[in-house]
Amino acid sequence: MANELVVIEKSTALEVFKSSDSVEDIIRKVEQEVNSFIPDVTTVKGRKEIASLAYKVAQSKTYLDGLGKDLAAELKEIPKLIDANRKTVRDRLDTLRDKVRQPLTEWEAEQERIEAEKQMLAWHEEALEMNIAFDKALAERIESDHEIALLMNEKFDRDLAEAKAEAERQRIAHEEELKKQAVEQARLEAEQKAQQEIEAAAQREREAKEVAERAEREKQEAIQRAAQEAKEAQERAEREKQAAIEAERRKAHEAEQARLAEEEERKRKEYAKRQEDKEHRRKYNQETLQALVSNGFDEKLATEFIKLVASNQVPHMTMNY
Incomplete structure (x- = not known):
C-alpha cells in the first residue's frame, strides 16, 4: 500500500x-x-x-x-x-x-603526381636542349676562331714571304746598279760608294729581318690570343651550361621536396584522425563499461562483452560510436 x-x-x-x-x-x-x-x-x-x-x-x-x-x-x-x-x-x-569523396580525392592526388612528373620531365628536356644549344654554339665559336687564326697565319706568312722577296729584289737591283756605277766611275770612288751601298744594303737587310721578326711575333701573339679567347669562350660556355643544369636540378629537387612535404602532412593528418577515432572509441567503451558495472555486471565479463559487440560478433548488436 x-x-x-x-x-x-x-x-x-x-x-x-x-x-x-x-x-x-x-x-x-x-x-x-x-x-x-x-x-x-x-x-x-x-x-x-x-x-x-x-x-x-x-x-x-x-x-x-x-x-x-x-x-x-x-x-x-x-x-x-x-x-x-x-x-x-x-x-x-x-x-x-x-x-x-575518397575516389575523387585519390584521383586528384594521382593527377597532381602525374602533373609533377610531367613538370620534372619538361624541365629535364629543357635542360637537355639547353646543353645541346650550348655545345653547338661552343663548337661553332671554336671552329670560327680556328678559321680566323688560320687565315691570320696564312696572311702573316704571305706578308713575310713578300717582305723577304722584296728585300731580295731590292738587293739584286741595287747590286746591279753598283756594278753599273763601278764601270762608269773611278775605282776608288766605286769602291767607296760600293762600300756605302753594301752597308746600306746590310742595314736594309737588318731592317727587313726586324720586319720579318716583328711580323712573326705578331703572328704568334695573334695565334695565342685566338687560342686564349677560344679557351675562355669554352670555359665560359661550360660554366653557363653547368649553372643551367644546377638550376634545373634545384627546381626538380624543390618540387620533390614540396611533394614529400605534402605527403608527410597527409600521413600526419591521417594518423591524427586514427588516434582521435581510437580515443573516441576508448572513451565510449569506458563509459559503456562503467554503465554495465554500475548495473551489477562483473567488470571482466563486461569488458569481454564490449569487445564482442565492438567486433560485431554478437548478432543484432552494435556499438554506437
Whole structure:
C-alpha cells in the first residue's frame, strides 16, 4: 500500500513542476487530507493514526521532492545527450563524406603526381636542349676562331714571304746598279760608294729581318690570343651550361621536396584522425563499461562483452560510436 498522499504520473511530472498553480493544487490536497483528520491521543489506535498520517505527509514530501530531483537530473542530461548526438552526426556524416569523396580525392592526388612528373620531365628536356644549344654554339665559336687564326697565319706568312722577296729584289737591283756605277766611275770612288751601298744594303737587310721578326711575333701573339679567347669562350660556355643544369636540378629537387612535404602532412593528418577515432572509441567503451558495472555486471565479463559487440560478433548488436 502506498504511503504517499498524492501520486503523479511520470509522464506529466514536467508539466506539474513547471506550474506554480499545479504545485499549489497538490499541496492543497495534502492540506485537505490533514485538515479533515481528527486526532485522538487518548487511545492507542488514535495515536497510531496520527503517527501514520504524519508519516504519509513526510513520505509525500520525500516522494514529490525526489520526483522533482529526478526530473531536474534528467533535464540536465538532455544538453549532454544533444551534444553527444550532435557529435555522432558530425563524425558519422564526416566519415560518409570522406568515404564518398575518397575516389575523387585519390584521383586528384594521382593527377597532381602525374602533373609533377610531367613538370620534372619538361624541365629535364629543357635542360637537355639547353646543353645541346650550348655545345653547338661552343663548337661553332671554336671552329670560327680556328678559321680566323688560320687565315691570320696564312696572311702573316704571305706578308713575310713578300717582305723577304722584296728585300731580295731590292738587293739584286741595287747590286746591279753598283756594278753599273763601278764601270762608269773611278775605282776608288766605286769602291767607296760600293762600300756605302753594301752597308746600306746590310742595314736594309737588318731592317727587313726586324720586319720579318716583328711580323712573326705578331703572328704568334695573334695565334695565342685566338687560342686564349677560344679557351675562355669554352670555359665560359661550360660554366653557363653547368649553372643551367644546377638550376634545373634545384627546381626538380624543390618540387620533390614540396611533394614529400605534402605527403608527410597527409600521413600526419591521417594518423591524427586514427588516434582521435581510437580515443573516441576508448572513451565510449569506458563509459559503456562503467554503465554495465554500475548495473551489477562483473567488470571482466563486461569488458569481454564490449569487445564482442565492438567486433560485431554478437548478432543484432552494435556499438554506437
